[in-house]
Amino acid sequence: MDIAPQRTVVGFIGTGVMGGSMAGHILDAGYQVHVYTRTRSKADAICKKGAVWEETIASLAVKCHLVITMVGLPADVESIYLQQDGIIENALPGTILVDMTTSSPVLAVKIYESAARHSLHALDAPVSGGDIGARDATLSIMAGGDRAIFDAVMPVFEVMGKNILLQGGAGCGQHTKMANQIAIAAGMVGICESLAYTVKSGLDPESVLKSIGSGAAGSWTLNNLGPRIIKGDFAPGFYVKHFIKDMGIAIESAKEMGLETPGLVLAKSLYDKLAENGYEYDGTQALYRLFI
């Protein structure tokens, strides 16, 4: 399979904050890009840059060699791929389907199998790096599926990210993303507690970050979100609402494998409370609000 820009039509479904940037990079790399998104206005910018608007998922799917999806919930992914008017029913044999949404590993396997029955090739390839990673094309991409397909899509992955790894068969990209979110979840609780302790004990939080940020307590979260927390800056890099979704999938997935995750369950319960308090469109660092 060869997906050179001059002869490959890429379909991109879901042109929100993340998807919009990602599709833009694909366009900039010289690919013809067709787009569809639930709220058409969110595709205005990319269409102005040269992407072709499609009125339906089916019309997009039938025209593209490679279809990429970056949408919201697993339920959205499921309907986009598996419904009668969806991608799998309408794509031509040989088409490659790449779901980059953070979604359920079980669903990824289901899509892979359904795709195979239709002579289509599916990868799950969720990302980390957030809106900034999407904008700067520095996303980390963690993929699951067949090696040959992964290798074929690599030129397109490379215009969107760095640190692009095939983690195993179908679903393994989603599992890896879950491992990522699980590591972050309880960690965020610890960091909010630590900074709340710092403030309540009368210490200077900036000075404390200098003491603890480079040692055993150091982390991306502490060193990147810690300074925002200190300033009371809860603007979203990554929405509370989306993190809650991811943690829900992770808890479900862990349960399926008989793994207890008390730290993750605690983190989710705290984030649920934060969302109930009206902060679901804050950034994840807003968890700090519960501790002050």
Place this chain on the structure above:
Amino acid sequence: MDIAPQRTVVGFIGTGVMGGSMAGHILDAGYQVHVYTRTRSKADAICKKGAVWEETIASLAVKCHLVITMVGLPADVESIYLQQDGIIENALPGTILVDMTTSSPVLAVKIYESAARHSLHALDAPVSGGDIGARDATLSIMAGGDRAIFDAVMPVFEVMGKNILLQGGAGCGQHTKMANQIAIAAGMVGICESLAYTVKSGLDPESVLKSIGSGAAGSWTLNNLGPRIIKGDFAPGFYVKHFIKDMGIAIESAKEMGLETPGLVLAKSLYDKLAENGYEYDGTQALYRLFI
């Protein structure tokens, strides 16, 4: 105050894994070092290098310009400093006392005040960086007390560590160390859950670490202890037993300021369980045992 090596006698109480290395660096820097430790055999190595053994805390205290302590529990710190045969009753006016044990902030203030009444100067200056940091003289030192005293002791701190910061008045070094341990505690739960999820979902943990270690899930713990966990290496860098002690102090201290720390409380309860299972002399990464 001038604590030049050629005219300063340094007393060091507690020459265990950490204290032994730290006292060794002070000796190497040219100071005369007198030592006392509960288990005399633990001072053999440093005495062979030239340190002078003292039979009692009192005999050490009366001879030294600067007394450093690196012992076990806050109860040990309290008795060493505040009992009648302890440091404060026996040190000569003007002596500087530096407790580098991770201990209670409240106790640090008590020692500072008692020292002041005896015309002595006390600092709390706990460290992070573990046995390797102590050996390589790369400890992070977080101090509380008076600026003039901190500045005076700096040449001695500098032979033991880097990133040496005065965080505020008496107790602020201990508070900073608590903030450090609080950030680590829940974070370690998240990392163990994440790696257990990784293994149970059939992923290759080394490859997953490559995907998630440099992004938003990245942390010192994940990148340094993660590889050990994967190999089943639970050898201590930092003992479970000592971490439990630190978390106990932190919980107590957070309670005193009306701060709820559910992540810390969860972490402590899991580590308590780990210790009950017989792993209190494993390294902190052994928490993973509970998840597999």
